[in-house]
Amino acid sequence: MTKVTLTVNGRAMTGECDDRTLLVHFIRDRLGLTGTHVGCDTTQCGACVVHLDGRSVKSCSILAVQASGSTVTTIEGIAAQGELHPVQAAFNQHHGLQCGFCTPGMVMTAIDMIGRHGGTLDEATVRLELDGNICRCTGYHNIVKAVLAADAAMHAEQRAAAE
Incomplete structure (x- = not known):
């Protein structure tokens, strides 16, 4: 067993695991944060x-x-003060989820995507960057709408804060 120490959602957390334990299993099984889903264990689905x-x-x-030694943010760590x-x-407003299984991975991917593109996202870019995340329910149309709406909202907030 090896000791693993991470900062997860702003809190220092330590646990022991076998050297071959995947981060997803450590997060879920050792830390009890089950919002990160196990879909395939082969990097195919993005859950x-x-x-x-x-x-x-x-x-x-x-x-x-x-x-170990890194900072990890899971779906449980992105809401601020209950908001x-x-x-x-x-995703809620634009019906970007149905069964919800892929949603945590989609949301985490979208946050990173929005941060990297700085308000310049378009539908083609969103679809390309979501390529590694599988959704079997929605057909992606509403997910793409949700990502574009979030991008616009987040960058409007940034512009307003800068003024």
Whole structure:
């Protein structure tokens, strides 16, 4: 067993695991944060996306011991003071979810995407960047609408704060 220490959603957390334990399983099984979903364990579906040191990653592709010392943000850590994150709010408003299984990974991917593109997202870019996230329910149309709406809202907030 190896000791793994992470800062998860702003809190220092430590647990022990086997050297071959995937980060997704460590987050769910050792830390009890079950919002990060296990879909495939092969990086195919994107249900396990978290932010590792500020970038979205598929947590089924990283060993927990590799992530030790890093900062991890899961879906549980993005809402602020009980308010939905703007991406969560947009998914709700634009019906970007149905069964909800892919939603945490989609939301985490969208937050990273919006942060990297700085208000310049278009439908083609969103569709391209969501390519590694599988949704079997929605057909992606409302997910794309939600990401674009969140992008507009988040950058409007940034412009208003700058004025």
